[in-house]
Amino acid sequence: MLRDALLVAGKDLRIELRSRVAIGQVVPFALVVLLLFGLALGPSVGRGSVLYSAAAGLFWIAVLLATVLGVQRSFSIEAVDGASDGLRLSGLDPAGIFLGKAAAIGCELLVLELILALASALLYDRPLTGAVLLLATCAVATVGLVAIGTLYGAVSLGARQRETLLPLLFFPMVAPLLLAATKSWEEAYGTSGHQGTGWLDVLAVFAVAYLAIGTVAFGPLLEDA
């Protein structure tokens, strides 16, 4: 299963390296979103401003929007040229395919989060304090995000209205994740007045639950698509 996952993740990342869609389109898109937040809520920056206090939430909203694009990209490469048939015929473990695709999106997402975090620190004048908790939050939240994203990507794979269906399914699902990730970042910033890793637990529960569901449910879903 793990070997299959590595194979699929390698394939997806190789496609990304050659086509550069995530780095060339998704990352700039997320940066535009950060800029738009600035236009909507700025222009004042620094302590006490709206942008300063909302920085964590805005960062995670931008990440969520970018995740939808990442997932759509990941499944649009399977939708053309009968690629999904090939995947099904390859004899790879469906759970491995699920984990592989999720891992590939996760890698892309982590790079994106790194860039976005630096950009938001610059644009909103919000220094990245508590780096360990910030990074841990990113890592755990990304697992949950890509697990549910990949699962719903497969659900909407066969649908012709994939572009509109995926966000409708995905966003309500990740509402608790957005909440937990934002609060965890605010803990790291030290503004919530609450120290500890409590929200990391919520994120971890979410990640484990959806990884488990995805691993089990991906097989039957892939048969269909």
Added chain:
Amino acid sequence: MSLTTTTLDEQLDDDAPITVAVETGAFRRSTNPRRSKTRGEQIIAIVGALGLIGMVFTVWLGLWITPPDEFMGNLVRLLYVHPAIAWVMYLAYGGAFLSSLAYLWRRTRSPKWDRLAGSFAEVGVVFTGLTLVTGSIWGRPTWGAWWTWDPLLTTTALLFVLYLGYLAVRRIPGDPEVCARRSAIAALVAFVDVPICYFSVLWWRSLHQAPTVDDPINGKTYIHGSMAWTLLLSFVALTLVFSWLVAQRYRLYNLAALEEEQGLSYALDERRSEGAESTVGGNVMSGTSS
């Protein structure tokens, strides 16, 4: 290539399509409102009638007979329906979850579970909307706001969009079995999300601010006499109405499936008889022999 066009009546005279004629006849009969009802349909009709009577009595008791509340005044009248609507909502989602589970379980796999899950979810979404609307109407004069970020409220709102998504998944066109399995998985995933939502919002609020809203149940601790009976009646009446709605939606799913099945088999037989006639008549199709 000359194709003989046959009218429906001509075909009905033939030997081959007689089964089709019988099947479509059965289909017509099942949609005919004047035919005698089966036992199940009688029960559903009785449930519907009882639900209607129950609702009439709930409205009558709630609006005219019961006294206004000591603290909430006439606002209390909304509380006769709101909890019952919310109860029906949970009933519906529980039903959708169990039906989806029954569909995914190999031993009990049958299209009827899928249709039942769809019926439950669709009625559930309607009642979620009603829960939100009645709750808001009650909240505005009581709490001074249409909306608060209470865990229950927030989770209900998320439930509403989650199951709208589920209904969208159900509408994806495709092979019925594929659609059913996909929908069942979507229903399970949505259901799992509900407790996570609830607890994360609960935690979010408790970390942020002390609850600004008093426990809305407080008003009910005084409840007795006609008020208690009205509340109880509304639960029974709305559960009956809910069962009736689900049964009707389920019947509609079955009819739609029947129409799809028989519509296709009817068309296939029509094509086959056309082919058979053209071979006999003009010997056009050389490959087929009857």
